[in-house]
Amino acid sequence: MDALLTNDYLARAREILGDRTDTEIEYDNTVVAFLATGMDIKSAVDAANREHPDEALKPNPTHWEDLAARYDYIIKHKLMLQKLGIKE
Secondary structure: OOHHHHHHHHHHHHHHHOOOOHHHHHHHHHHHHHHHOOOOHHHHHHHHHHHOHHHOOOOOHHHHHHHHHHHHHHHHHHHHHHHHOOOO
């Protein structure tokens, strides 16, 4: 991937994910790790909430689908960063 495409990708990812603090990134990484073990989104968020109570998400029932899509994107984003050799 050339530098221009890489920069475009990273800019778009920042738009999608927004600015995240280090603790928010840690929380997201925890959710992703639990999802990787086969947990569903609700179980993964519940488990991450126990590990990171200050960052705990408490979505209402109508937000689970959007939250699942966000974490699916984060998983794919992390794979792309890995392929590009970029650390988050």
